[in-house]
Every structure is written in structure tokens, then in C-alpha cells.
Amino acid sequence: METRHTIDPLQPKTWQIDQIEKGSEGYLYHCILCDEALILSKQQINPRKIKLVFDGTCPSCGFELDRVLGCRASLLPAGRRLLTSLKCRDPELLREPDDQIEYQTRRGSNLPRDVQPGITTGIESLDRALILKTGQFVFLEGEPSHALSLLLCVRATLSQGLDSDVVFVDAGNLFDTYTISQHIVNLGLESGRVQQRIHLSRAFTHHQVHSLIVEKLTAALDEYGARFAVVSDITALF
CATH class of the missing domain: 3.40.50.300 (P-loop containing nucleotide triphosphate hydrolases)
Known part of the structure; x- marks a missing residue:
């Protein structure tokens, strides 16, 4: 059977993807805060590409992907190589070689903190x-x-x-x-x-x-x- 090369839509939440019982090993990129599924791919994808196609924020909770983007192993449905959220603005960009994509970088700053939080988000x-x-x-x-x-x-x-x-x-x-x-x-x-x-x-x-x-x-x-x-x-x- 020939492997499909189209980009397919992805279920919106990670728990829905976890219900896949048969398939090939892949990589699930998701929001670790709200469990929004973003990209499911056969190959690893540069996280900068993922931030680019989602305008830097999780489409569900709105937090910056710099802070909440996670990646873990997951199963792809048989014959699929790339699935993306319907909110991904340019899925084809994920296939482009890294050296052909221009990234906008932002300079941030972190102030030193001497105190420890009493409750944490885990992020x-x-x-x-x-x-x-x-x-x-x-x-x-x-x-x-x-x-x-x-x-x-x-x-x-x-x-x-x-x-x-x-x-x-x-x-x-x-x-x-x-x-x-x-x-x-x-x-x-x-x-x-x-x-x-x-x-x-x-x-x-x-x-x-x-x-x-x-x-x-x-x-x-x-x-x-x-x-x-x-x-x-x-x-x-x-």
C-alpha cells in the first residue's frame, strides 16, 4: 500500500490522539498547559517552524509557545506522515527546509529571583x-x-x-x-x-x-x- 503524502487534519486534544491503537511511531507537538494538539509528524520538526505557523501562541489557550510547547512520542494513523491542527495557518511551511525559512527572533530578559514559589504550574x-x-x-x-x-x-x-x-x-x-x-x-x-x-x-x-x-x-x-x-x-x- 502506498504511503500518503498529503497533510491531514489533526484531532484537537491530545487525549483523542492517545486513542489511536495502531500506526507508526511519530512525534506529537502540543501545548503542555491546555493539551491542545498542534502537529503530529513522522519526522521531528524544528520547534521554530511550529511557533511560526501558529504565530507564536497556542491557538486554544493563547499562551506563548516559547513557554508551553511540548513534544512526546505518539502513534500516527496508518499511512499518514503529517497531521496538523485546523488552526495551523500554513501547514506546507512545515515541509520547507530550515535554511529556506526566515525566522523573526525576539530578545527577552529574565530578572534573577531569590524566592521560591509556593505553588507551581510545572512550566x-x-x-x-x-x-x-x-x-x-x-x-x-x-x-x-x-x-x-x-x-x-x-x-x-x-x-x-x-x-x-x-x-x-x-x-x-x-x-x-x-x-x-x-x-x-x-x-x-x-x-x-x-x-x-x-x-x-x-x-x-x-x-x-x-x-x-x-x-x-x-x-x-x-x-x-x-x-x-x-x-x-x-x-x-x-
């Missing part, structure tokens, strides 16, 4: 930038902040982190139990135990948001011994 560059510690009030804005908050909810329960329960006040109906489950699986944790440690309250009016934060949040933190709280989309109902 080193983000952890260096955020330095999340107990006692802080942190405001994150934009679509990527939602994906980050779900990841932190799970990581807050890690014994090598806060080892804490979590209180999540959902003001925008954004809490995603499936994403939580995927983070639990990725971290090799016990699903039931972690989910029992995340305490969810949903608000449907701005009065409920006010009540949950002002009147009930402190009591909930004390009741569950929680050292980490998330209020999602706090302005959505106002």
Missing part, C-alpha cells in the same frame, strides 16, 4: 515569571488565565506543593471537570481524592458573586483548610 518559564506564594492576591486577565487556573487547582493538591484543598468560585460558568480530570491523569494522581479536594461554588447573579466572596469565602477556606482559592470571571455578572 518553568511561567513559574519564574509568576512566583506564586501563599498570602498573595493575584489577578490574571485574558483567556489563558482560565486554563492556568484549572491547572493550578490540581497542582495545589500535590504533596510537594501546597498539599491543600481548593475553593473555586465560578462566576462565569467556566469550571471544566474534564480538563481537571486530564490534569489529574497527566500528573499521575488519584482522581477521586483530588476531585474531593476541589470545592466548587457557582454564581449566577452578581448578588451571588458578592455573597460568595464577601460573606462565605473566608469561612469556606477555614472549613476545608484550603490555602488556595480561585474566583473565575469575577466581572462577568456585573
